Amino acid sequence: VSVRLVGGADLKRLVARVGAAEFMRQLIAELAAAYARWDEFEKMARPATHVPGGVIELMPISDATRYAFKYVNGHPRNPEQGYATVVAIGMLTDATNGYPLLVSEMTVLTALRTAGTSALAARHLARRPSRTMALIGTGAQAEFQALAFQVECGVTTVRAYDTDPAALAKFARHGRTLGLGVVVCGSVAEAVTGADIITTATAAKARARILTDALVAPGVHINGIGGDCPGKTELEAAILSRAKVVVEFTPQSLIEGEVQQTGAAAIHAELHELVRGLKPGRERADEVTVFDSVGFALEDYAALMLVQRLATQYGIGQATDLIPDLADPKDLWSALH
């Protein structure tokens, strides 16, 4: 009963072994498979604890055979001390006996699964072809989003804008190593010009209007990933009113997503309804679509399932004795002697 530990170096090795593009492809497939089984999961709100300077959440979910949860924080002022705003650790366990299987680094994995989920939504919502993506906000999520849209939609050019020139330069450097054309832009308006897809991934801390309705051309798909907690939004409400809006899990999105500006009436569908064919995705070339992403525990489940499968396949990770191996379950004392 050894528990596998996948640390940061292990995940890096695993992604390198499979290849970043292939890892993302498999992750999107895993996400699609999980969303297709939506009804099989026991879903719950994230139990949040408010601590000085931030919030700490536990995000659990389970089906008949696996239970997954993620520990994740959000401390907006962390960067001032040189710390990341968000870090995470995930765990996958055997639901049938409660025994943990995997403890994993999940800071990077969360960025990967967020991008994979964006790509899955775009599969149903973006027009074909979508070669050009505007990327508003080139922070920690940027390259992951670029990779996911390159893999899923065949994006070849990213028109990037950020208020922080250093973050913009960082993305341009990494984006080009992905084989993408990166156009560094001086404004949101410049970035969205001619874009098929607009991804907003800013760290706007309040009700912001990073993207105004006037800038959204017919037929564009908006992938909004930066509005992800109460009081934090990126899109002008008018966009939501005229667009086909898709969310992950309505009760959570109404609290944390862009739709906290509009209420449930603005929601066209939940992502699983598109994946399962219960509701249409894009129907017209000229309609505006929005994926209002806040992140959901099911996505962590899918990411942990993929890591566990690949780590087993390639022998990556370390065996730990986090769970005792007892010859006699009633003799726990023997574990100390």
Added chain:
Amino acid sequence: VSVRLVGGADLKRLVARVGAAEFMRQLIAELAAAYARWDEFEKMARPATHVPGGVIELMPISDATRYAFKYVNGHPRNPEQGYATVVAIGMLTDATNGYPLLVSEMTVLTALRTAGTSALAARHLARRPSRTMALIGTGAQAEFQALAFQVECGVTTVRAYDTDPAALAKFARHGRTLGLGVVVCGSVAEAVTGADIITTATAAKARARILTDALVAPGVHINGIGGDCPGKTELEAAILSRAKVVVEFTPQSLIEGEVQQTGAAAIHAELHELVRGLKPGRERADEVTVFDSVGFALEDYAALMLVQRLATQYGIGQATDLIPDLADPKDLWSALH
């Protein structure tokens, strides 16, 4: 930003380094200190997920500087497959920035903290001296309870009874290595004869009456640790009616504890009220007292704090890269390259 991992072998080494009795002494002190700061903690109900064959819970708690949580399952039929009914993993994090500090084995640590909490309650509720403890149920918790009462109350003799002769023999063997006199008894009635303290630690799965009112002599302290989930109790309700009953956290105890039989009216105090001197513990030599223990997240917090302190002091545990070390918090992509 390395996260310390304390596995089973690490905890064993740590307890051996300090000595089991001294570890328990320090743990009781840590528990007392935590309960004395009761008002400083953000407490919440345990988010439970029902899975096939059992339940999985996350137990979070925090104060201004530390956040702790435990992953713990309960699968009653696990022993049939050779697995423990309950296993656990704990995590301690820095609440001020959300960064994890410690991931720890917590199956054994939970048994230690449960016993330590029982001893802390007995400090306020058991008569002095208490030399003889009856132990009804000699499963996984038994030796931990015996150690805690030896350390805290000076118990020298344990009168043990279990329906499973193998479990009874196991306890007798281990108990004697602790320097305790162990009297193997043939019935509950025999075990409680002359006992100052009665500890019930059975795995009774339904409303059981392991201990009936007629068997409880005046002046006895009852340490009830086996009634710990809805529908699972060990004590005849009449005992609760005439005894001074102390619980950990009323909202949780009303659902999971012995007091689910009686309601809040039977509760004299919460443990922190005794620790803080807000309500009296034992007042008369002939009164019957009950600690109705179900386990509370604060106890896991105290146990994890102790492990983190001792592990740091003795250099025990392993540094992991579960959290990325980023030169630039906006350059998460670099963690993969």
